[in-house]
Amino acid sequence: MASTFNTLLDKLHLSSKDDEGVSAKEPAGQEVKELKDKYTKAGQEHVFAFYDELSVPEKAGLFERLNSFDPEYINQITQKALHPPQSADKSEETKLEPLPDSATASILDSKDEDIQSWYTLGLELVSKGQVAVVLMAGGQGTRLGSSDPKGCFDIGLPSQKSLFQIQAERIWKVQQLAEKESGKKDIAIPWYVMTSGPTRRPTEKFFEDHSYFGLNKDNVSIFEQGVLPCISNEGKILLESKAKAWFTSHKSTVAVAPDGNGGIYQALISSNVRTDMRKRGIQHIHAYCVDNCLVKVADPVFVGFAAAKDVDIATKVVRKRNAQEPVGLIVQKNGKPDVVEYSEIDNATAEAKDPSKPDLLNFRAANIVNHYYSFRFLETIEDWVHKLPHHVARKKIPYIDSEKGETVKPDKPNGIKLEQFVFDVFPLISLDKFACMEVKREEEFSPLKNAKGTGEDDPDTSKQDILNQGRRWVENVGGIVESEAPVEETGVEVSPLVSYGGEGLEFLQTRTIKAPAVIEKED
Numbered sequence: 001m002a003s004t005f006n007t008l009l010d011k012l013h014l015s016s017k018d019d020e021g022v023s024a025k026e027p028a029g030q031e032v033k034e035l036k037d038k039y040t041k042a043g044q045e046h047v048f049a050f051y052d053e054l055s056v057p058e059k060a061g062l063f064e065r066l067n068s069f070d071p072e073y074i075n076q077i078t079q080k081a082l083h084p085p086q087s088a089d090k091s092e093e094t095k096l097e098p099l100p101d102s103a104t105a106s107i108l109d110s111k112d113e114d115i116q117s118w119y120t121l122g123l124e125l126v127s128k129g130q131v132a133v134v135l136m137a138g139g140q141g142t143r144l145g146s147s148d149p150k151g152c153f154d155i156g157l158p159s160q161k162s163l164f165q166i167q168a169e170r171i172w173k174v175q176q177l178a179e180k181e182s183g184k185k186d187i188a189i190p191w192y193v194m195t196s197g198p199t200r201r202p203t204e205k206f207f208e209d210h211s212y213f214g215l216n217k218d219n220v221s222i223f224e225q226g227v228l229p230c231i232s233n234e235g236k237i238l239l240e241s242k243a244k245a246w247f248t249s250h251k252s253t254v255a256v257a258p259d260g261n262g263g264i265y266q267a268l269i270s271s272n273v274r275t276d277m278r279k280r281g282i283q284h285i286h287a288y289c290v291d292n293c294l295v296k297v298a299d300p301v302f303v304g305f306a307a308a309k310d311v312d313i314a315t316k317v318v319r320k321r322n323a324q325e326p327v328g329l330i331v332q333k334n335g336k337p338d339v340v341e342y343s344e345i346d347n348a349t350a351e352a353k354d355p356s357k358p359d360l361l362n363f364r365a366a367n368i369v370n371h372y373y374s375f376r377f378l379e380t381i382e383d384w385v386h387k388l389p390h391h392v393a394r395k396k397i398p399y400i401d402s403e404k405g406e407t408v409k410p411d412k413p414n415g416i417k418l419e420q421f422v423f424d425v426f427p428l429i430s431l432d433k434f435a436c437m438e439v440k441r442e443e444e445f446s447p448l449k450n451a452k453g454t455g456e457d458d459p460d461t462s463k464q465d466i467l468n469q470g471r472r473w474v475e476n477v478g479g480i481v482e483s484e485a486p487v488e489e490t491g492v493e494v495s496p497l498v499s500y501g502g503e504g505l506e507f508l509q510t511r512t513i514k515a516p517a518v519i520e521k522e523d
Contacts, residue, residue, distance in 0.1 A: 025056070026059055026060065031063070032051075035063065035066060035067055038071060038072075039071050042071035042072050042074075043236075044075075044236065044237050046236060046237075047062075047237055047239060049402040049405075050239075050400075050405065061253065065256075066254065069229060071237070074229060074231075075235070077390045078231050078418065080389065081389070081391065081392045082416070084389070095333070095334050096331050096332070096333055096340065096349065096363070097331065097333075098331060098362055099330065099431075100332070100431065103431055103436060104365075104437070105305060105435070105436075105438070106437070107439045107440060108319070115301060117304070118305040119301045119304055120304065121303075121304035122299070122301060122302070122303040122307070123177060123178045123300045124181075126175070126178040126187060126300065127178040127182035127187055128281075129187070129188065129281055129282075130281060130282060130283040130284055131189055131282070131283075131303055132189060132277055132284070132285050133171060133191050133192065133285070133286045133287070133288075133297055134192045134264065134287040134288075135151075135191065135193045135194065135288065136194050136287065136288065137150065137164075137194060137195055137203065137289075137290040138194060138195055138225055138258055138261070139290070140199060141153050143449065143450060143451055144452070144459065145451055145452070148202055149195065149199040149203045149206070150291055151163045151167075151203065151206075152206050153448065153459070155293060155448065155466075156459050157518075158516050159493055159495070163290055163448070164203075164207070164210075164213065164290075165210065165213045166466075166496060167297050168191070168212070168214065168215055169214070169495065170296065170297040170496040171189050171297050172215060172497065173499075173500040174298045174299075175189055177300070177503075178300075189298050190219045190220075190221070190277070190282065191219060192221045192223065192273050192276075194224070194225050194264060194267060195223070195224055195225070196224065196225055196227075200222065200224050204222050207220060221273065223271035224267070224271065225261075225263040225267045226259045226267055226270070227256040227258055227259060228256065228259045228390075228418045229255065230255040230256065231415055231417075232399070232414060233413075233415055233416070237255075238397055238415055239253065239255060239399060239400040240254065240255035240397075240398065240399060240400070255398075258419070260391070260418075260419025260422075261369070261420075261422040262422050262423075262425075263420055265378075265385050268378060268381065274378055274379075274381070282375050283374065283376075284303050284375065285372065285373045285374075286298050286302065286371075286372055287370075288371070289370075291448040292368065292370070292444075292445060292447050292448075293446050293462045293466055294443065294444050294445055294465060294466065294469065295370065295444065295445075302314070302372060303372065305435070305437055306435060311372075311374070311434055311435045312433040313337075313373055313374075313425070313426065313433065313434050313435075314372035314435040314436065315367070315370065315371050315426075316370040316371075316436075316444065317365040317436055317438050317439070318368055318438070318441040318444070319360075319364050320361055320364040320366045323350040323361060325342070327342060328341050328366070328367040329342070330366075330367050331363060333427065335431070336429075336431070337426045337427065337431060338423075339421075345363065349362075350363065365436060365438065368444075368445050368447075369422065369423070370444075384425070388420050388424045388425060389420070391421060392418065393417045393418075394413040395413055395417055396409075396410045396411070396412065397410070397415040397417075398410070399415070446461065448462045466491075467492060467516065469494075471491040472502075473492075473494055473499060473505055474492050476502060476505075477505045477506055477508055477509050478509040478510055479508040479511045479513060480512045480513065481512075481517075482512060483514065483516070490515040491515055492513055492515055493517070494519045495520045497520070497521070498519055498521060504522075505519075507522050507523075
């Protein structure tokens with residue numbers, strides 16, 4: 001199945017290319033002329049400034065890249081991003097409200113029977129082969145001091161498992177739980193792993209080298225998100241200074257960047273992932289980011305909750321720690337579900353209390369990029385994907401001066417990268433098709449963002465959050481955890497192959513475990 005997903009993204013943008021897919025055949029003169037005319041009409045003719053100086057492979061590479069973009073479309077989205085359209089009624093104020101109770105639930109205070117009902121329904125849907133998982137894994141571990149894809153990172157657990165392995169084992173466990181519940185065999189949850197250009201090949205190799213972590217490789221698909229050209233502050237497409245390994249010239253490539261996690265929607269179509277889902281009869285999709293070591297992949301409770309409500313999009317949130325925590329919030333904005341950044345909310349709004357629960361913040365639903373989609377909604381992508389906005393990230397982007405032919409390394413931001421956000425789709429649906437589930441932060445959210453030693457959202461906090469979770473699970477069934485180190489510095493790693501969410505650990509009742517420890521099997 002993995003080989004099926006090598007199709008280029010050929011609609012609004014393409015996936016990034018590497019040397020393996022570029023023909024050494026020189027593009028035909030008429031084709032080059034037509035492409036030059038297209039870029040000239042769009043005011044971007046400078047991208048051909050060095051074309052005649054290039055070797056045949058270099059010409060082929062540049063032609064392939066430029067042919068993958070519509071320069072008029074690039075101009076349009078750049079202008080919209082730099083100059084967003086203003087509301088027709090400038091006097092109209094933005095109205096922010098928490099989501100209505102009808103669209104929300106909380107694991108913290110839901111009835112046990114409701115949670116069990118969602119769990120049972122979720123496993124039933126898994127057993128019917130209707131549940132799939134999409135992982136957003138385009139990032140590299142640069143901030144972590146690694147050039148590998150972030151999913152390859154070892155956060156320092158006693159088992160030395162990578163993020164990819166932890167998440168794969170959780171998928172395996174949900175399959176096993178569904179088999180036990182239904183009595184069926186060979187239940188599969190397809191796992192679609194979205195990478196970026198730089199992370200695709202290393203990700204594929206990592207999965208191959210680790211035998212897909214025990215999953216059937218036919219149910220694991222690695223595909224690539226799209227890219228967009230980097231744009232100068234003057235609105236010009238930038239030629240990059242870093243040559244590809246197979247280029248001898250520095251003047252032949254376009255500077256590009258991944259199109260953001262919001263590129264997932266177009267990529268699902270162009271990579272044929274959606275087609276594969278349709279063939280498999282998938283109806284429910286869980287999508288999440290790779291950097292959360294506590295993520296409950298294919299969570300039966302979450303899937304069951306969303307399916308029971310018959311919504312098109314659902315999202316998990318955690319309770320905001322305090323009014324000043326810099327997190328985006330899931331809210332109702334002008335009557336539509338939306339995400340607002342902390343910088344968009346004034347202090348009075350951030351600090352306001354919930355009238356019905358005065359000890360809680362009124363706006364407390366922190367976004368953790370953990371979503372559910374109905375397949376019927378993904379079948380409508382073509383109807384709305386062009387409506388999603390592009391956001392501007394101002395960056396220092398090395399480039400080739402098209403007049404002088406010299407590499408320029410700017411010391412201040414000289415251009416922009418355009419990206420889309422996965423949650424930009426929220427306002428496009430009605431409230432009755434959107435739901436939000438609040439979950440326990442200590443059980444489901446521990447992002448890996450910073451280098452070791454930072455003290456926040458770093459490998460040490462990720463590791464400790466897993467060990468603390470395991471200790472709680474052991475103690476909840478009557479086990480005893482002992483350690484010579486302070487309890488907050490140690491704990492128990494419970495393999496996902498043994499327990500998905502704390503279940504099935506009764507064999508540890510009355511057992512004394514010397515921490516740090518790893519529970520890899522029942523014995």
